[in-house]
Amino acid sequence: MHLNFARRPGGPRVSLQSKMERELIKDLLIRSGDGAAVTVAGWVRTRRDSKGGFSFIELNDGSCLKNIQVLAPADLANYESEIVKTGVGAALVCRGRLVASQGKGQSVEVHATEVQVVGQSDAEFPIQKKRHTFEFLRDIAHLRPRTNTLGAVLRLRSQISFAIHQFFHERSFHYIHTPIITGNDCEGAGQMFRVTTLDLARPPQANGAPDYARDFFHIPVHLTVSGQLEGEACALALGRIYTFGPTFRAENSNTSRHLAEFWMIEPEMSFATLADDAQLAEDFLRYVFRFALERCGEDLEFFNEWVDKTAIARLESLVAEPFLRMTYTEAVAILEQSGRKFEFPVAWGKDLQSEHERYLTEVHLKRPVILTDYPREIKAFYMKLNDDGKTVRAMDVLVPGVGEIIGGSEREDRADVLGERMREFGLEPEHYQWYLDLRRWGSTPHAGFGLGLERLVQFITGMENIRDVTAFPRTPGHAKF
Numbered sequence: 410m411h412l413n414f415a416r417r418p419g420g421p422r423v424s425l426q427s428k429m430e431r432e433l434i435k436d437l438l439i440r441s442g443d444g445a446a447v448t449v450a451g452w453v454r455t456r457r458d459s460k461g462g463f464s465f466i467e468l469n470d471g472s473c474l475k476n477i478q479v480l481a482p483a484d485l486a487n488y489e490s491e492i493v494k495t496g497v498g499a500a501l502v503c504r505g506r507l508v509a510s511q512g513k514g515q516s517v518e519v520h521a522t523e524v525q526v527v528g529q530s531d532a533e534f535p536i537q538k539k540r541h542t543f544e545f546l547r548d549i550a551h552l553r554p555r556t557n558t559l560g561a562v563l564r565l566r567s568q569i570s571f572a573i574h575q576f577f578h579e580r581s582f583h584y585i586h587t588p589i590i591t592g593n594d595c596e597g598a599g600q601m602f603r604v605t606t607l608d609l610a611r612p613p614q615a616n617g618a619p620d621y622a623r624d625f626f627h628i629p630v631h632l633t634v635s636g637q638l639e640g641e642a643c644a645l646a647l648g649r650i651y652t653f654g655p656t657f658r659a660e661n662s663n664t665s666r667h668l669a670e671f672w673m674i675e676p677e678m679s680f681a682t683l684a685d686d687a688q689l690a691e692d693f694l695r696y697v698f699r700f701a702l703e704r705c706g707e708d709l710e711f712f713n714e715w716v717d718k719t720a721i722a723r724l725e726s727l728v729a730e731p732f733l734r735m736t737y738t739e740a741v742a743i744l745e746q747s748g749r750k751f752e753f754p755v756a757w758g759k760d761l762q763s764e765h766e767r768y769l770t771e772v773h774l775k776r777p778v779i780l781t782d783y784p785r786e787i788k789a790f791y792m793k794l795n796d797d798g799k800t801v802r803a804m805d806v807l808v809p810g811v812g813e814i815i816g817g818s819e820r821e822d823r824a825d826v827l828g829e830r831m832r833e834f835g836l837e838p839e840h841y842q843w844y845l846d847l848r849r850w851g852s853t854p855h856a857g858f859g860l861g862l863e864r865l866v867q868f869i870t871g872m873e874n875i876r877d878v879t880a881f882p883r884t885p886g887h888a889k890f
């Protein structure tokens with residue numbers, strides 16, 4: 410809760426975010442005698458009337474997990490007419506004195522001299538003081554930010570976003586905004602949402618197909634699946650850049666790890682190799698995990714208690730120990746020699762499945778590992794071909810509990826090889842002339858990676874379903890809110 414001592418909106422606020430701050434305030438209050446004048450504004454979490462002529466209101470304003478208890482005495486003018494009719498979810502502004510609490514469960518409480526019912530709420534408010542399932546809450550996405558879990562997720566997500574910007578700025582990366590509407594398919598997977606102003610009922614035709622030359626941009630365009638290609642153009646001018654924005658994938662995968670709209674962080678460095686990229690990815694993850702441990706204390710403790718009992722220990726161990734490095738070929742050998750029966754058989758040339766990645770990090774190595782140099786056939790066209798002609802300079806960062814969390818690579822910086830790779834993937838080099846041009850004038854070795862913000866928040870919190878770490882998830886069949 411935020412306490413407003415200045416009795417006006419927008420005035421100085423003191424937060425009751427941490428236990429330490431609450432204890433400090435309690436000490437001050439005990440010394441000051443009859444408490445301090447304060448205003449609190451928030452939504453009712455619970456309310457009960459005592460026989461002694463009080464209403465006990467638990468109020469929460471979303472600033473932190475902890476509620477504040479407000480005691481409203483029966484002699485308030487609107488006690489019978491409004492206060493005792495106040496339901497869970499109602500919005501109140503309470504003025505009174507902040508005092509050290511005699512009761513259990515809170516160090517301070519507010520003795521109200523005025524309770525203004527700003528927005529009443531009735532018994533049909535769907536969130537009551539009991540555990541609701543995540544499935545139920547997804548159907549009321551507009552109200553679920555008022556639950557403990559979603560509140561903690563959204564606050565942590567906000568802090569992590571700040572940490573991400575801070576990490577890159579401390580290392581002189583420039584924040585670049587790449588386009589959301591684009592004609593490029595960066596991943597070459599064709600999983601894109603078309604953007605058009607053509608009349609879908611009767612589009613103009615050319616050679617039996619919609620004539621995009623008459624569409625808004627005069628070419629077919631869609632929502633971006635990644636800002637990487639445009640990011641490379643900026644890195645080849647500014648040196649070190651990162652993007653952090655929404656990306657869209659029309660994959661019809663209803664899994665607990667896929668969204669159709671998610672936020673991606675994509676750094677790109679020029680004059681850099683795969684080894685530099687791997688080091689950046691490791692430094693980045695450990696920085697964010699340390700930040701979460703230091704700055705998201707109470708919310709993280711909440712996840713540790715109610716969602717995943719290993720959440721804090723997992724972050725602590727990741728901060729403490731360096732990540733290993735290993736080639737894809739070495740990893741396949743370990744898996745083949747493991748004697749394990751995997752659901753998906755392991756063979757050189759096949760993509761690693763989550764079960765393989767988790768075996769490596771959880772059973773065999775017992776720590777995070779960065780795998781490099783994957784077979785050329787299973788990775789994207791833009792990754793640099795190694796001299797063996799069989800592998801590309803790709804990397805995946807694998808962590809216990811999740812498997813792959815980051816994917817990246819050194820980029821192919823030779824125009825002729827890149828053109829050939831595009832053709833191999835069925836892409837028309839003419840459509841990517843500008844991207845090839847970057848290899849014509851001042852090409853340098855360069856590398857970068859991509860990380861989905863929601864996967865990162867999922868990993869930190871231990872939340873099982875990616876739909877519960879974003880306020881309004883977009884998945885097949887779901888875009889109501």
Ligand code: 4AD
Nearest residue numbers: 635637667668671675814816817858859860861864
């Ligand atoms: O591995 P991906 O497809 O890589 C790229 O897009 C590259 N252009 C990145 C780069 O090198 N600049 O996606 C990168 C990350 C994944 O590791 C995962 O964290 C996340 O994006 N991601 C998704 N997150 C949620 N829902 C989905 N459908 C996702 N697809 C990828």
